[in-house]
Amino acid sequence: xxxxxxxxxxxxxxxxxxxxxxxxxxxxxxxxxxxxxxxxxxxxxxxxxxxxxxxxxxxxxxxxxxxxxxxxxxxxxxxxxxxxxxxxxxxxxxxxxxxxxxxxxxxxxxxxxxxxxxxxxxxxxxxxxxxxxxxxxxxxxxxxxxxxxxxxxxxxxxxxxxxxxxxxxxxxxxxxxxxxxxxxxxxxxxxxxxxxxxxxxxxxxxxxxxxxxxxxxxxxxxxxxxxxxxxxxxxxxxxxxxxxxxxxxxxxxxxxxxxxxxxxxxxxxxxxxxxxxxxxxxxxxxxxxxxxxxxxxxxxxxxxxxxxxxxxxxxxxxxxxxxxxxxxxxxxxxxxxxxxxxxxxxxxxxxxxxxxxxxxxxxxxxxxxx
Numbered sequence: 001x002x003x004x005x006x007x008x009x010x011x012x013x014x015x016x017x018x019x020x021x022x023x024x025x026x027x028x029x030x031x032x033x034x035x036x037x038x039x040x041x042x043x044x045x046x047x048x049x050x051x052x053x054x055x056x057x058x059x060x061x062x063x064x065x066x067x068x069x070x071x072x073x074x075x076x077x078x079x080x081x082x083x084x085x086x087x088x089x090x091x092x093x094x095x096x097x098x099x100x101x102x103x104x105x106x107x108x109x110x111x112x113x114x115x116x117x118x119x120x121x122x123x124x125x126x127x128x129x130x131x132x133x134x135x136x137x138x139x140x141x142x143x144x145x146x147x148x149x150x151x152x153x154x155x156x157x158x159x160x161x162x163x164x165x166x167x168x169x170x171x172x173x174x175x176x177x178x179x180x181x182x183x184x185x186x187x188x189x190x191x192x193x194x195x196x197x198x199x200x201x202x203x204x205x206x207x208x209x210x211x212x213x214x215x216x217x218x219x220x221x222x223x224x225x226x227x228x229x230x231x232x233x234x235x236x237x238x239x240x241x242x243x244x245x246x247x248x249x250x251x252x253x254x255x256x257x258x259x260x261x262x263x264x265x266x267x268x269x270x271x272x273x274x275x276x277x278x279x280x281x282x283x284x285x286x287x288x289x290x291x292x293x294x295x296x297x298x299x300x301x302x303x304x305x306x307x308x309x310x311x312x313x314x315x316x317x318x319x320x321x322x323x324x325x326x327x328x329x330x331x332x333x334x335x336x337x338x339x340x341x342x343x344x345x346x347x348x349x350x351x352x353x354x355x356x357x358x359x360x361x362x363x364x365x366x367x368x369x370x
Contacts, residue, residue: 003034004042011042053088056224059121060086060167061110063101063129064174070097070184073293080187080292082194083109084174086167087121089224090217091207093170093198097187099273099292100252103131104237107145108273111235119225120149125164127156141234148233150226173202187292237271247303249286251276254296257303259285260310 002022006013015028015035024031064084069077083106084095094116098109106129114120124146126132132142133155146153156163178197184190203214210217237251247260251271258267262280270277271290276298278286288298347353 003031004038007039007042011039011044054224055089055220056119056122056222056226058088058123058125060088060125060164062127062164062167062171063106064095064171066174066179068179068182068184070187070190072187073291074296076293078292078294080190082190083113084167084170085110085113086170087214087218087221088166090214090221091166091210092214092218092221093202095194095198097190097194099187099290101129101131102237102252103139103141104235104271105273106131107141107233107235110145111233114149115228117222117225118228119222120151120228121225122151124151124153125156126153127161127164128158145233145235148229148231150229177201235272238269240266240268243267243280247307248297249278251290253294254291254298256286256288257299259303260307261285 003018006018006021015032018024018035019028019031062084064082065079066082067079070080071077072080080097080099081101082095082097084093086093094113096109096112098105110124128134128136132139132153136155136158138146138153138155142153161168178194182193184193203218206213241249243249243258243263243265245263247258247263248255249258249267249269250256251269256276256278258278259280262285265280267285268279270279274290276286276288276290277284286300286303288300291298
């Protein structure tokens, strides 16, 4: 009766606390059995339905941040995100490391994984990742991406990790089964090792929940998905700026050189996880391999040479103008001389006479009004 009286007021009170309050003189085993039997009468039972996934319907997506630092460049190491995609029906896993958690990089990773699958899942489940749906609504770039692929992005409720618990559990599986004992020389090396492990180990193991291997059920998933779009979606980091005099553009903290001949004009920057391209009026004016390091300056020697030639040409132009000025001869910007009229020509044109012996305008006016 004492135990029941406590459970009426505190249904979730731990067993050791109950034993202390009622002065339980025996071992905790009999009390635990008693609590297991009667506690549901006071706490209540919260049954959970079994979720059944149809082929091709859902893929759960998430970012996994392995704690192993990855060498990038210039003696830098970084903790980089890994985009993980899990097909809900077959439990098939695919993943790739991406340079940042910005929206353009996430969408680039999603397009890469979906292209490798060869078909598009009908629903992509995401938590409220800031670049995908941090405001509670799917971001404009993510919505455009989903529209191009004829799929939809479904956001998990706030603070509900169980909504996409499948991919969350897989992240823990990676931590315990893939990372231990491994070292990586670069992001490309990580992706290579991870892809090999997913192919040979993760997707060939028997999953208890489906009583089968993901690789064996993938074909069923594949046939139920939609086909890839005829036109690839817009992915990557994009923005437009007016090119400054130093002819560099910034992408994710790194600066990349651009052809200095387009200084002062608007340029469009398009950055994928592997390349950075810059366009001016749809003409390519720069192309670089993208750096995954931070705060580096990446320079094309041709751009430096062009800038040097432009400075030399400008200096010669200024020198020529200065010499022409010293000779009393002016020149246009293209170099041809500018004709200079004598000042008396303008006096004659406007009827002005500065001869002191000639009658002035005032004298003429006085003569006309005697």
